[in-house]
């Protein structure tokens with residue numbers, strides 16, 4: 001879900017690339033803030049009654065998939081709320097900023113947002129490293145910040161240490177997904193010789209770190225543990241060949257679908273037996289995973305914190321509206337963006353315009369498409385039960401039996 | 414020489430390198446099958462004159478005609494294809510290519526492959542050493558052999574005019590006299606030669622017509638025997654004193 | 666042993682793709698001494714064009730033909746617009762200009778096709794064979810054969826055709842090449858076209874092998890081509906192939922036997938060691954194979 005800026009031999013090239021993007025945007029006269037959806041919001045300060053929300057995330061660059069999904073979810077929510085009369089007659093308006101999933105850019109964007117006094121709240125970013133860079137800047141004014149898509153545990157630490165009460169986080173946590181994957185493999189599917197392929201960044205390492213103690217607690221063993229550089233590695237055969245030779249009976253894929261999808265498409269050529277069970281982490285559970293992995297995706301288990309197949313009424317309504325608006329099923333980032341706007345709207349409705357908005361956001365409790373939105377003392381989302389999906393005929397299908405079995409197994413541990 | 418029967422006619426050209434003037438209002442004429450020599454001290458604009466003919470420097474003013482056609486807007490390749498070949502200053506053979514490949518490149522503007530083979534044989538007949546060494550890298554040959562190769566390469570396109578920039582520079586007296594014999598034999602076949610030479614005495618012996626350059630302008634011109642006896646020339650050049658050292662700077 | 670052989674086969678296939686990319690890049694360097702930082706982005710952009718054609722239901726080989734024409738056209742335009750005016754300038758100017766072109770292509774691709782990694786549908790054979798427990802895929806065979814065929818074709822083209830002779834003459838001495846009547850501009854243009862066409866072949870093989878096309882493959886491609894070229898000998902055609910294969914094997918064996926997390930680090934350590942021991946690359950001095 002989150003992307004952190006990773007160190008690689010290419011960072012200089014990437015930085016160059018990004019600089020140019022910044023340059024192009026600057027030449028375009030928008031200087032880093034792209035008013036894509038709500039042009040009129042730019043001078044909204046003069047337009048009485050509009051509630052302005054700063055929205056930031058990666059809108060261009062290699063990580064734009066995440067930022068754009070989140071923005072789509074936010075826009076859908078804003079449109080729904082405005083269509084039903086807004087909040088006490090006041091319309092919501094998003095003002096977008098592109099942080100390129102670069103902490104330095106995130107800091108610049110955060111400064112811009114806090115210096116504009118017309119914002120009621122801010123939503124973003126989609127990368128953990130950007131959140132860590134932006135938080136101290138937001139702390140200067142304390143404008144409410146709803147993070148949607150930043151799953152790194154360091155954020156909890158920072159929020160707790162500095163008592164950043166203005167911040168809440170609507171993201172699943174890496175520390176939750178790791179144990180779910182391990183439990184599914186060992187307790188539910190009874191596979192104990194575990195191979196792990198993880199992304200060499202905060203996300204992959206975070207899920208790995210959370211999974212390993214559970215693996216040994218449940219009596220499993222790690223037969224192979226291989227990593228790759230996210231979005232750079234395209235040839236996974238060296239890692240997979242080692243995994244093939246390790247005798248593992250299950251392979252955990254801890255990474256983004258854009259990488260794990262390609263890795264899965266290379267299993268056969270690396271000699272990995274088709275009998276090895278595959279389990280993908282939250283960030284792998286996206287439909288494009290199947291397009292990248294091809295036929296090899298069939299039978300793969302996925303454990304996302306959100307599934308468009310979730311049968312709740314609020315989710316069905318959200319998925320229908322999202323598909324109508326964007327022509328594709330919502331992703332985890334999209335649902336987080338959507339819930340972020342509703343979190344803000346519900347908090348504003350709850351207390352009119354009096355009192356501390358940040359406090360009211362933390363006190364929120366409602367049913368969103370991804371489950372209950374309810375924050376703990378550190379502003380983190382309280383855990384929701386995981387869904388188990390299985391790829392069948394190229395589609396991600398919810399597996400009710402395994403979902404229930406996993407929930408039971410997690411409770412009994 | 415009347416322009417109607419001249420092969421090359423360079424008229425009133427000026428060449429600048431940035432703001433530096435290398436040639437100012439210079440004219441040359443080369444008749445078909447004649448040998449014209451260009452004399453002058455260091456930096457007087459001799460090489461620039463050659464470059465102007467091949468279009469490797471732009472003209473500020475003036476025009477160049479070849480067989481009556483304006484060629485100053487043409488690419489170098491088109492001028493070579495029209496029948497002008499170069500023996501560049503310092504020979505400049507392609508060192509990492511074989512002798513044979515160097516010669517074949519001399520004919521790169523020709524379309525007819527069979528003709529190229531015939532011409533190659535003719536050059537080999539004229540320079541048997543080149544035939545023996547056809548597979549050798551050109552850079553590994555001696556200076557004299559490279560000079561021979563540079564001549565051969567220029568002959569490969571069967572040009573109507575060969576322009577040579579100081580072919581005798583750095584050569585032993587024996588090789589210099591061989592060069593002059595070669596120039597004579599080229600003329601005998603009907604090919605015109607425009608040659609820059611430092612050895613004025615020897616050059617004037619074989620040339621029909623001569624030009625003397627000084628700081629980018631023609632200071633003297635005329636039939637070779639007339640130039641050879643010109644007192645200015647006698648004092649400056651043929652009396653074993655370098656031209657540039659004795660000729661007083663032009664009064665502008 | 667099986668694992669080792671498997672890693673070698675996989676490394677050789679990946680290396681052949683790098684080699685095809687490196688050779689186009691290296692030809693320009695060998696000819697003009699420019700580091701063509703736009704090479705990888707040309708390869709990315711033209712591969713995207715093939716994908717776009719396939720998406721529009723153009724038959725695969727037709728799409729590749731369109732991509733090839735587009736690659737040649739792009740390569741020649743880039744040369745004409747960004748490099749030719751600077752050919753006589755110092756070497757830094759065209760290099761900066763190349764970076765500019767790379768960024769323009771990258772941003773254009775991002776705007777047109779978006780940032781997501783796209784799968785690449787291909788009719789190229791996807792089957793696999795097992796020999797004594799070692800897996801060889803049909804795609805790997807296609808890649809190795811294509812690379813070998815192109816290596817032979819280039820060798821013949823550069824050493825046994827008048828085109829190659831002219832190229833080597835330009836490389837040796839550009840002003841004199843012009844004086845003997847070689848249309849230098851046309852030849853240089855053709856080298857950019859050939860380089861871009863080889864880039865496209867490499868791009869299509871890459872896309873088919875890894876089932877992915879994405880914007881940043883341009884930067885990665887430039888980096889890999891550069892590494893392969895430096896490893897093998899910058900400016901050398903034979904060296905490009907050797908360097909590409911070496912890079913593929915290094916990544917595969919380095920990840921297999923040292924650590925997958927240090928794949929790039931291993932590559933760069935070896936690159937530095939090679940440069941210290943043989944500053945002209947493995948083949949820089951040994952061959953005159955520079956065109």
Ligand SMILES: Nc1ncnc2c1ncn2[C@@H]1O[C@H](COP(=O)(O)OP(=O)(O)O)[C@@H](O)[C@H]1O
Nearest residue numbers: 430433435453454455456457458459460461462
């Ligand atoms: N590429 C150049 N850039 C600047 N000045 C040049 C260049 N080529 C020649 N010159 C200058 O033009 C003048 C004439 O040079 P050139 O034609 O080579 O003389 P020559 O061949 O008679 O020695 C000299 O002063 C020389 O320094």
Ligand SMILES: [Mg+2]
Nearest residue numbers: 459460461502
């Ligand atoms: Mg000279």
